[in-house]
Amino acid sequence: MYSEKVMDHFMNPRNVGEIKDADGVGTVGNPVCGDIMRIYLKIEDNIIKDAKFKTFGCGAAVASSSMATELIKGKTVDDAWGTSNKAVVEALEGLPPIKIHCSVLAEQAIHAAINDYRIKHGMEPIKEEHKDIHDEERCE
Amino acid sequence: MGKIVYMDNSATTPTKSEVLEEMKPYFTEKYGNPSSIYSLARETKAAIEKSREKVAKVLGANPDEIYFTAGGSESDNWTLKGIAYANQNKGNHIITTKIEHHAVLHACEYLEKHGFEVTYLPVDEYGLINLDDFKKAITDKTILVSVMFANNEIGTIEPIAEVGKICKDKGIYFHTDAVQAVGNVPINVKKMNIDLLSLSAHKFYGPKGVGALYIKKGVKINPLIHGGGQEGGRRAGTENVPGIVGLGKAIELAGESMDSHIERLTKLRDKLIGGIMKIPYSKLNGHPVKRLPGNVNVCFRFIEGESMLLLLDGMGVCGSSGSACSSGSLDPSHVLLAIGLPPEIAHGSLRLTLGDFTTEEDVDYVLGLLPKFVKRLRDMSPLYEEFIKKGEESCTAKK
Numbered sequence: 001m002y003s004e005k006v007m008d009h010f011m012n013p014r015n016v017g018e019i020k021d022a023d024g025v026g027t028v029g030n031p032v033c034g035d036i037m038r039i040y041l042k043i044e045d046n047i048i049k050d051a052k053f054k055t056f057g058c059g060a061a062v063a064s065s066s067m068a069t070e071l072i073k074g075k076t077v078d079d080a081w082g083t084s085n086k087a088v089v090e091a092l093e094g095l096p097p098i099k100i101h102c103s104v105l106a107e108q109a110i111h112a113a114i115n116d117y118r119i120k121h122g123m124e125p126i127k128e129e130h131k132d133i134h135d136e137e138r139c140e
Numbered sequence: 141m142g143k144i145v146y147m148d149n150s151a152t153t154p155t156k157s158e159v160l161e162e163m164k165p166y167f168t169e170k171y172g173n174p175s176s177i178y179s180l181a182r183e184t185k186a187a188i189e190k191s192r193e194k195v196a197k198v199l200g201a202n203p204d205e206i207y208f209t210a211g212g213s214e215s216d217n218w219t220l221k222g223i224a225y226a227n228q229n230k231g232n233h234i235i236t237t238k239i240e241h242h243a244v245l246h247a248c249e250y251l252e253k254h255g256f257e258v259t260y261l262p263v264d265e266y267g268l269i270n271l272d273d274f275k276k277a278i279t280d281k282t283i284l285v286s287v288m289f290a291n292n293e294i295g296t297i298e299p300i301a302e303v304g305k306i307c308k309d310k311g312i313y314f315h316t317d318a319v320q321a322v323g324n325v326p327i328n329v330k331k332m333n334i335d336l337l338s339l340s341a342h343k344f345y346g347p348k349g350v351g352a353l354y355i356k357k358g359v360k361i362n363p364l365i366h367g368g369g370q371e372g373g374r375r376a377g378t379e380n381v382p383g384i385v386g387l388g389k390a391i392e393l394a395g396e397s398m399d400s401h402i403e404r405l406t407k408l409r410d411k412l413i414g415g416i417m418k419i420p421y422s423k424l425n426g427h428p429v430k431r432l433p434g435n436v437n438v439c440f441r442f443i444e445g446e447s448m449l450l451l452l453d454g455m456g457v458c459g460s461s462g463s464a465c466s467s468g469s470l471d472p473s474h475v476l477l478a479i480g481l482p483p484e485i486a487h488g489s490l491r492l493t494l495g496d497f498t499t500e501e502d503v504d505y506v507l508g509l510l511p512k513f514v515k516r517l518r519d520m521s522p523l524y525e526e527f528i529k530k531g532e533e534s535c536t537a538k539k
Contacts, residue, residue, distance in 0.1 A: 031484030
């Protein structure tokens with residue numbers, strides 16, 4: 001059901017772990033729904049110097065976290081913010097329809113981590129365009 | 141493909157070679173339509189009747205009480221809809237449980253949309269129904285009780301004889317979905333006062349796509365499939381002769397080897413459970429003793445089941461999970477929620493079901509892998525990180 005790329009990023013996830021003195025940390029998801037994603041960012045001169053993640057979730061959630069952290073490393077904060085869930089899905093060579101929400105979660109985790117960084121540095125958080133997919137009572 | 145360790149025997153079993161050999165002639169040489177008059181047809185008709193006798197023998201039924209179907213789901217649907225509509229002059233109330241297979245639950249939901257009322261009995265932390273709850277749920281409108289013999293996910297064996305006795309005293313039809321139980325638990329429909337029983341061949345080393353419904357003589361039931369006069373006019377359609385022959389052979393083998401099968405699998409099961417329980421923050425789901433001989437269902441806290449399945453699959457191990465992600469829906473298993481597991485823990489469940497081809501070496505192999513995989517996924521889990529930081533209590537289910 002998963003592409004080779006997804007399986008590769010699940011079996012050999014990149015950037016697993018935490019950054020002790022992270023400049024921004026974002027956690028999204030809900031354990032009740034079976035997925036929580038936490039992304040840690042190291043930011044210097046407005047550039048994502050390092051990104052790491054911890055994820056509780058299915059194969060697609062782990063692979064999405066892995067791919068998302070790969071995609072944003074080395075980017076400016078603005079470019080990292082613009083990394084969409086579609087970009088994650090494309091880089092993973094597709095996800096099954098029911099797993100698309102995992103890529104949305106990855107995008108939201110990046111946003112949450114960047115906003116954490118912005119708040120810590122006296123900036124206004126950027127308003128999230130999409131509402132949290134776990135806002136609803138049901139897991140959708 | 142490398143080594144395969146198949147531990148999903150509750151999903152399906154391989155067809156045993158003895159069963160397949162018995163079936164083969166009915167595809168090619170003995171192909172006559174059993175409803176026809178010539179000798180080629182009489183041969184297939186006789187083969188069906190022989191299978192019927194074999195099924196009846198293992199269940200303690202009479203052969204004319206066995207009706208062949210296309211499997212467990214059809215048998216369950218036939219019972220629910222057939223009994224409901226044939227007896228609606230007596231009442232419109234059905235009692236079942238929250239942990240039934242979807243073939244029963246979704247048929248009940250369908251009936252609810254058509255004027256029937258259904259009570260879904262809760263279960264305790266082991267998955268057992270409470271007989272007092274059951275008795276209290278009975279009304280003068282109750283026409284059918286459907287309680288599964290053994291649960292497909294957690295393996296819990298329900299108090300079927302007790303339910304049967306109560307139904308008999310009250311004059312209510314009692315159906316049991318015994319798809320997981322046949323071949324794994326001794327069954328006697330007469331002694332247990334069962335009026336209808338569903339079974340499916342591929343769960344006991346027979347072919348897929350064939351099953352049976354035991355209907356006690358005198359039970360008022362409508363057909364589900366209307367058409368020709370096959371199966372005493374109760375189930376239309378040209379018989380799946382090779383399948384029925386395979387079912388007969390498979391149930392005969394299951395009946396003959398039941399005791400040794402149960403003894404061997406129980407030993408392997410308990411070894412696997414014992415080994416898994418050494419992993420911290422793991423919990424056995426279901427009853428420790430009132431349990432299918434081959435069923436192991438555990439939850440590992442802080443990890444998600446599908447991830448575990450993928451890691452196991454990478455090493456050739458086939459298992460299943462009640463996690464949302466592995467079920468194609470987004471909610472965790474209704475059974476695990478019914479036994480009181482919080483959803484986040486239900487997502488971390490793993491079911492390994494052993495069978496006649498499972499060896500002790502297989503069990504050791506899996507026990508060698510699991511601690512590594514659990515650690516790997518926990519090291520990646522933000523829930524575990526928080527838990528270690530907070531030092532919370534151990535893995536306990538909400539009551």
